[in-house]
Amino acid sequence: MQTTDAATVSRARAGDSDAFRLLVEQHSRPVFRVAYRMTGNEHDADDVVQETFLRVYRQLDRFQERANFGTWLHRIAINCALDLLRSRGRIDRHYGGDPEEAEMTGAASTDPQQDRLLLSAELRDQVAAAMERLSGNERTAFVLRHFEGMPVEEIGKTLGIQVNAAKHTIFRAVRKLRESLEPFVRSSTCNI
Amino acid sequence: MQHLTEQELVLHHYHDEDSPAAVTQHLAACDVCRAEYGSIQKVLALVDEMPVPERAGGYGEQVWSRLRWKLGSTRRRKTWRSALAAAAVLAIAFFAGQWWNARSGERRPSAVLTSTGQPGAAALHNTPATQNRILFVVVTDHLDSTERMLLQVANADAKLGLDLTSERGRAEELVASNRIYRQTAEQRGDDRLASVLSDLEPVLQEIAHLDGKLSPDEAASLQKRIDSKGLLFKVRVISAQTSGQETSPAAPPQKGMTSL
Numbered sequence: 001m002q003t004t005d006a007a008t009v010s011r012a013r014a015g016d017s018d019a020f021r022l023l024v025e026q027h028s029r030p031v032f033r034v035a036y037r038m039t040g041n042e043h044d045a046d047d048v049v050q051e052t053f054l055r056v057y058r059q060l061d062r063f064q065e066r067a068n069f070g071t072w073l074h075r076i077a078i079n080c081a082l083d084l085l086r087s088r089g090r091i092d093r094h095y096g097g098d099p100e101e102a103e104m105t106g107a108a109s110t111d112p113q114q115d116r117l118l119l120s121a122e123l124r125d126q127v128a129a130a131m132e133r134l135s136g137n138e139r140t141a142f143v144l145r146h147f148e149g150m151p152v153e154e155i156g157k158t159l160g161i162q163v164n165a166a167k168h169t170i171f172r173a174v175r176k177l178r179e180s181l182e183p184f185v186r187s188s189t190c191n192i
Numbered sequence: 193m194q195h196l197t198e199q200e201l202v203l204h205h206y207h208d209e210d211s212p213a214a215v216t217q218h219l220a221a222c223d224v225c226r227a228e229y230g231s232i233q234k235v236l237a238l239v240d241e242m243p244v245p246e247r248a249g250g251y252g253e254q255v256w257s258r259l260r261w262k263l264g265s266t267r268r269r270k271t272w273r274s275a276l277a278a279a280a281v282l283a284i285a286f287f288a289g290q291w292w293n294a295r296s297g298e299r300r301p302s303a304v305l306t307s308t309g310q311p312g313a314a315a316l317h318n319t320p321a322t323q324n325r326i327l328f329v330v331v332t333d334h335l336d337s338t339e340r341m342l343l344q345v346a347n348a349d350a351k352l353g354l355d356l357t358s359e360r361g362r363a364e365e366l367v368a369s370n371r372i373y374r375q376t377a378e379q380r381g382d383d384r385l386a387s388v389l390s391d392l393e394p395v396l397q398e399i400a401h402l403d404g405k406l407s408p409d410e411a412a413s414l415q416k417r418i419d420s421k422g423l424l425f426k427v428r429v430i431s432a433q434t435s436g437q438e439t440s441p442a443a444p445p446q447k448g449m450t451s452l
Binding site for chain 1: 202208231232235241247258263352355404
């Protein structure tokens with residue numbers, strides 16, 4: 001734990017609301033990033049950020065001071081995001097989903113620069129769709145390893161699985177992503 | 193030559209393999225595995241194209257401003273339990289006082305019964321002024337907390353649905369305390385307060401028993417019920433009256449006036 005975090009958490013646990021405010025202000029953006037990558041939706045990510053800090057506040061007494069606050073916070077954020085995804089039954093589109101943008105993507109264009117933008121939007125949709133095909137565990141393990149650089153041991157702890165199972169989960173995620181995106185990689189390589 | 197498996201290549205990408213030197217050595221010598229590895233890297237690079245919207249430097253402050261009153265309600269849960277206990281004690285004291293007066297009345301009927309045969313004002317405001325002021329404080333606090341919850345519902349964008357699951361616990365506490373205050377108000381003949389608390393109870397109960405997020409239609413329906421009964425307005429008016437009496441000396445309660 002960073003020294004500043006340790007001292008601030010200690011003050012927050014003692015009921016100092018300014019200290020908790022400091023933690024919220026320092027950690028909101030990283031929590032938003034992980035929440036967005038897991039949910040793929042800005043509004044949902046904002047909700048996850050709120051819910052995360054609410055849970056953190058309620059569970060501050062349970063936080064062990066020797067632990068890393070950032071890691072603990074991340075776990076809570078991930079659990080909040082997973083709860084939200086589960087509550088939706090994965091019905092909503094997690095990535096992309098802006099109808100106006102989808103319309104734009106389908107529009108014809110003769111401008112090369114606009115074509116590139118449209119291709120970029122299409123790429124994003126492809127990645128979005130590919131991410132959506134991952135299960136909750138696969139999405140979490142992949143996001144934590146690929147984007148957050150979390151060690152597999154830590155991912156195993158977060159998901160409550162063995163290290164080898166965590167490695168296999170990440171592999172399954174990558175394989176699914178390859179199945180979805182490899183044809184697109186070839187076409188984009190030709191076009192760009 | 194035995195080629196590397198897809199899993200070994202993925203693990204190599206993330207430096208999670210058991211023997212990285214052997215994999216590196218194989219890749220240097222094997223075109224097939226190198227091509228496969230390159231393909232994995234391209235796909236993962238494509239995933240990196242997924243942009244994350246940047247939040248401005250003041251994002252943390254925005255989160256805090258939305259969060260702070262919720263934290264207040266969390267912190268006040270213990271206070272609410274104490275308030276409930278206090279209200280219960282005061283209610284018991286009130287009923288005990290009434291019972292005592294009724295017994296006294298049996299001995300001295302002319303002293304406490306009015307000409308109509310109903311218990312007189314003296315029987316209704318038997319509690320000391322300090323007890324009244326304590327009650328004003330807890331009722332005002334209750335109304336204040338209820339108003340915040342109603343505002344949260346009323347100000348929400350119904351089109352997005354409404355998630356009040358985190359508020360269920362607080363709503364349950366409000367239902368419990370609301371019931372006590374309503375019964376006490378009825379006993380004391382404070383019809384106006386009793387009526388407002390009676391209107392609040394079904395809405396609070398609905399929030400307390402919510403099972404998951406409200407759909408846009410359900411959220412709009414709840415907002416409509418709050419709006420149609422003018423609940424927010426009533427709560428504000430009654431709250432202003434009770435908070436005004438927190439500090440004023442206890443006056444004899446009159447029928448139809450907020451006297452609690």
